[in-house]
Every structure is written in C-alpha cells, then in structure tokens.
Amino acid sequence: MGENPFTPSFGEVPLHLAGRAETIRLFQRAFDSGNRRPELTTIFSGARGTGKTALMAYLADCADRSGWIAVRTTALPGMMEDIEIQLRRKAAHLLGDQAKVSIGSIGIPDLLSVEVRQTAPASSNWRSRMEDMLDQLSASDTGVVMVVDEVDPSLDEMVQTAAVYQQFVVDKRKVALLMAGLPHNVSSLITNKTVSFLRRANQIHLGPIDDFEIERALSRTMADGHRSVDPRGLSVAADAIAGFPYMLQLVGYHAWEEASGEVVGIEGFQNAIEISRREMNSRVFAATLAELSASDVLFLRAMLVDEGDSAIADVCERLQWSSSQVAQYRRRLMDAGVIGRRARGVVGFELPFFREYLQERFEDEGL
Structure with missing residues (x-):
C-alpha cells in the first residue's frame, strides 16, 4: 500500500472536502465572473475542527488557478506587511520595480565597496503601496485575494486591513477578502463600528456535514x-x-x-x-474548555442533566439565574460554537462528543 492519504494535520487540504461542493462551486463562479459577486467578501465561522483553514486554503488555490493572486496570512502582528511581501513575491512577473535606489555608504576595504539600499517613497504607506501594485495588476486584469485566518477583532491590523479593503472595493479594484475564525471572534469583528460594512458581507457558518x-x-x-x-x-x-x-x-x-x-x-x-x-x-x-469562563461551564453543567437537548427554561431553573443572565451565556456559548439552537427555547451541544468529554472531566475531578 502507498502513503496514508488522510490529512489530520493542521491546515492541510484533504483530497476530498466533504460537504463543501456547493460552496466551492459558488466561489469558482465568483473567481471566473467578470462581475463582482458577494462571495468575494466572505467570512467563515465555525468551531475548532470544522475545516475553516482547509477550505480557505482550497479556495485560495482555486483563485490562483483562475488567474487571481491569493495571499494567505494569519491575524497576528505584522499581517499587513506579510500580505504586501507575499503579493510582491507572487506577482513579481507582473510588477515593476517601485523602490528607489540610494547609496548608503562608500568604503575602500579591498579597493572599493558600495552599499546600495532600496527605499520606499517617503509618502508611502501600506494602502498606497497596495494601490500601486493593484494599479499595475489591473493592466493584466489580475485580481488579489487576501485570505486571513484566525480572525482576531482585538488586533488593530485586522481592523485596518478590513477598512482599507473596503476602500479598495469602493474604488472598484479587483480584490477579494476571505476571513475565517471562531464564531465569537467573528461576531466581535462584525460589530466593530470601524468596519461595519462587514455586517453585509457574505457569512458562512461551517456546521456538521451529512x-x-x-x-x-x-x-x-x-x-x-x-x-x-x-x-x-x-x-x-x-x-x-x-x-x-x-x-x-x-x-x-x-x-x-x-x-x-x-x-x-x-x-x-x-x-x-x-x-x-x-x-x-x-x-x-x-x-x-480552557477558553470558557466559570459561568460558561456552569451553564454547560446544567445542560448535562438532560439526556438530549436542553430547554432554556430548565437551565434557568437549575441555575437559579435571571432570564437575562441565561440569555447572556447562551449567546456566549453559541458564539463560541459550543452549543447551537435546536428549536425555539431549546439548545444542544454543537461539538460532537463534547458532552461526553465534559462528563468524564467532571467525574474525574469529582465535580
């Protein structure tokens, strides 16, 4: 037999992306279309292990094959510089040399040495440098797809990137922005007033597959x-x-x-x-579990009393909390992708086997 064809490692794209055919078809159509389609600004959300990173990596490959240039980064300090550097490298064959050359020093160690350094124009910033590249790429009708994983709403660069992207769209540039993150991070980002336009972005929640x-x-x-x-x-x-x-x-x-x-x-x-x-x-x-607060855990423990899904009214009675307090933690746990709505006033565990995991942990700890 050959090598194991499965990919349980982080970020690897499986040979077959189960249950994503329709999503992939829509994005392929968007990349191939001459018109701007909603999929070009998309936010994916889902709990850990729902395949967000793998799906975005696959879509980035689709974009590359359709003549776009896809640059992938993670929402960390330095992400804007990372996007710029990747774009310069991947689009080098389509870009001219925009940097100016200056002489830094002259010495005579073995007769003569000259230090040459490149400097960007004094007035340039990330937006202007990106616009210069987008201008050059437009000559060949080449678009740029920015793929941002692990969305972090507290990161200034994350918000700045989204805000500048909005201006690119307003200026009718050929750009796309795909982002992915845990539900509570995505929820926090789209409520940020600086990037309120993201509330109108295409949002895809990745849940269980048939x-x-x-x-x-x-x-x-x-x-x-x-x-x-x-x-x-x-x-x-x-x-x-x-x-x-x-x-x-x-x-x-x-x-x-x-x-x-x-x-x-x-x-x-x-x-x-x-x-x-x-x-x-x-x-x-x-x-x-480590990311949940003590009150989050109390809410989940109250749900464990039920063999299946839980009525919010029962959770409220068990905890002796006010309805507003129960609603607050219900929302927190739903945003975290831990629980999901089953019917009006009814929730259930969204992560497979997380109920069993919690039961074992509580029994082992004598809680």
Whole structure:
C-alpha cells in the first residue's frame, strides 16, 4: 500500500472536502465572473475542527488557478506587511520595480565597496503601496485575494486591513477578502463600528456535514490509496464522526494505519474511532474548555442533566439565574460554537462528543 492519504494535520487540504461542493462551486463562479459577486467578501465561522483553514486554503488555490493572486496570512502582528511581501513575491512577473535606489555608504576595504539600499517613497504607506501594485495588476486584469485566518477583532491590523479593503472595493479594484475564525471572534469583528460594512458581507457558518457526505469522502479517499472499505465499517465510522471534518480525517487516518490488507474492515474503524476520540479530547476539547469562563461551564453543567437537548427554561431553573443572565451565556456559548439552537427555547451541544468529554472531566475531578 502507498502513503496514508488522510490529512489530520493542521491546515492541510484533504483530497476530498466533504460537504463543501456547493460552496466551492459558488466561489469558482465568483473567481471566473467578470462581475463582482458577494462571495468575494466572505467570512467563515465555525468551531475548532470544522475545516475553516482547509477550505480557505482550497479556495485560495482555486483563485490562483483562475488567474487571481491569493495571499494567505494569519491575524497576528505584522499581517499587513506579510500580505504586501507575499503579493510582491507572487506577482513579481507582473510588477515593476517601485523602490528607489540610494547609496548608503562608500568604503575602500579591498579597493572599493558600495552599499546600495532600496527605499520606499517617503509618502508611502501600506494602502498606497497596495494601490500601486493593484494599479499595475489591473493592466493584466489580475485580481488579489487576501485570505486571513484566525480572525482576531482585538488586533488593530485586522481592523485596518478590513477598512482599507473596503476602500479598495469602493474604488472598484479587483480584490477579494476571505476571513475565517471562531464564531465569537467573528461576531466581535462584525460589530466593530470601524468596519461595519462587514455586517453585509457574505457569512458562512461551517456546521456538521451529512453522514452520506462523510461516507463518500472516506471511501473516495481510501480508493485514492487503492483500498476499499467494508460498508458496515463505513456506517459505524460516519456515525462516530458525527459530521465533524477534523474527526473524519482522524478516523480515516487511523483506520488506514490499522488495516493490514486491501480492505479496511469494521474492526479497523472501531479501533480508529477510539484512538481518534482520545486525540480529539487533547487537541480540540481541552483547548475549547480552557477558553470558557466559570459561568460558561456552569451553564454547560446544567445542560448535562438532560439526556438530549436542553430547554432554556430548565437551565434557568437549575441555575437559579435571571432570564437575562441565561440569555447572556447562551449567546456566549453559541458564539463560541459550543452549543447551537435546536428549536425555539431549546439548545444542544454543537461539538460532537463534547458532552461526553465534559462528563468524564467532571467525574474525574469529582465535580
């Protein structure tokens, strides 16, 4: 057998992006269209492990293949400079030399040495330098896609980038902005008055994927590695994955490793599920729990009393909180992607297996 075809590592693009075909089709149409389409300004949100980074990486590749130049960065200090440097490198064949050359010093160590340095015009800033490049790229009808991961609303550069992008759009430049982050960070960003236009941006929440899409992605990826799957094992795997893209890659990866022949059987999938759940605990759930406040956790503990979804009225009674206090923490947990609305006045756990993880943690800690 060949190399394991699954990609449970951060940021890697799977061979088959389960459940994203329609989204990809719409973005491909936007990149190929001569008109400006809503998809060119999009914010993706979702809990950890829902495939935000992988999807944006795939869409960046789509943009490159359609003649755009996609530059990818993370919302960290220096992100604006990172965007500029990447664009200069990727578009070097289309850009002229905009820097001025000056002589910094002259010396005679071995007869003669001249230090030459490049300096940007004194009046330039990030926006003007980007505009200069966009002007040159427009000659070849080349657009620029800025892809920003891990949205951080508290980062000044994040807000500045979005604000300048808005001006690019107003000036009818060929630009696109794709951003992704945890729900509460996205929610905070779009409520920032400086970039209020983002409230009208295309917003896509990445939730659970249908089981049939999970089964299809698993079987196709296995087939790419020249292995087939036992249909019973495939069904067990899809049920355990519960629509979670990262869990799909984990289960697929470990099922491949467990298999010894050309067919991945039900036992291999069962072993893979156990291994994957342990890894989910350490890689996803522990980090999610660490970000929650003590009151957030109290809210979740009140939900654990129910075997399934929870009525908000019951949570309110158990906690002896006011309705406004319950509404506040309900919103916080929904923004964090931990719980989701099931019906009017009813919520449930959004992250697969997070309920079981919390129950085990509380039992181990005697809480």
